[in-house]
């Protein structure tokens with residue numbers, strides 16, 4: 090199902106939370122709403138769901154105006170950060186819930202419900218846990234149950250609000266890959282809210298970057314990272330240094346420096362290493378620009394770092410491989 094947001098604004102008290110937002114989400118996409126805390130992502134998600142009304146503007150689902158449509162009639166599935174599973178019900182009963190509470194005329198019979206729940210539990214790789222209670226599962230497993238439960242009613246769109254927000258880093262990473270694969274399998278239009286750049290870039294087919302109630306840029310993960318439309322997008326998507334070269338002011342990412350232990354050419358600058366952080370396969374260096382009086386962050390593969398034989402206080406020669414300049 091496609092989603093069209095047209096000129097949506099929303100104000101709470103004195104605060105304009107969404108400022109004339111327009112956004113088209115084609116059917117079958119997996120879209121990330123990415124932005125800092127308070128930028129309006131959740132509010133937009135709730136407006137798409139029908140849990141919140143926009144002050145102005147419209148929401149079209151499959152081309153039909155749904156602005157005044159009830160939540161129940163929109164056929165959306167919801168997954169929140171804090172898995173709101175029923176604690177007194179087994180995993181099976183949790184997933185079956187949405188089907189069992191349907192009006193009698195639409196309710197599938199018991200055997201069909203059973204088959205459907207088994208299919209969904211297989212899809213989220215939890216068929217072995219059907220008889221367990223939520224308390225007997227890990228956080229990541231509970232989120233997968235929540236997803237299976239949301240899918241049970243065959244939503245036309247799946248809305249996820251920081252679905253992995255409460256989980257630890259390793260589990261988050263596993264679930265990202267898992268969500269992307271699941272989406273490839275079921276292809277339901279999905280929108281998820283995150284403030285984690287890595288998560289958005291890894292999982293989504295399209296990323297929508299929010300800032301203070303407006304959209305800064307919409308594009309594929311490659312586009313928003315490689316061709317940021319604004320300085321805000323550039324800074325939000327990764328670490329950056331302010332840099333001037335040949336009379337131009339711009340930005341350089343820490344990994345975009347060419348580095349050497351000796352002067353290696355006329356446009357190399359000299360710096361002094363202040364700190365060395367070894368982070369897994371990377372070496373992150375804090376480097377004081379000898380002439381510029383600024384501190385820069387320089388990142389290079391740890392193997393390369395080793396071959397240079399650098400120590401704290403050594404000199405380092407560097408030049409940007411590219412300078413990103415905004416007009």
Ligand SMILES: Nc1ncnc2c1ncn2[C@@H]1O[C@H](COP(=O)(O)OP(=O)(O)OP(=O)(O)O)[C@@H](O)[C@H]1O
Nearest residue numbers: 101104106124125126127128129130131132133284
């Ligand atoms: N029901 C409400 N009443 C009043 N203010 C609200 C309400 N809901 C949200 N806000 C305010 O609207 C702004 C945007 O909130 P929203 O939850 O959409 O942001 P967000 O980008 O999703 O942030 P986060 O990542 O922290 O959830 C915030 O300043 C928030 O305090």
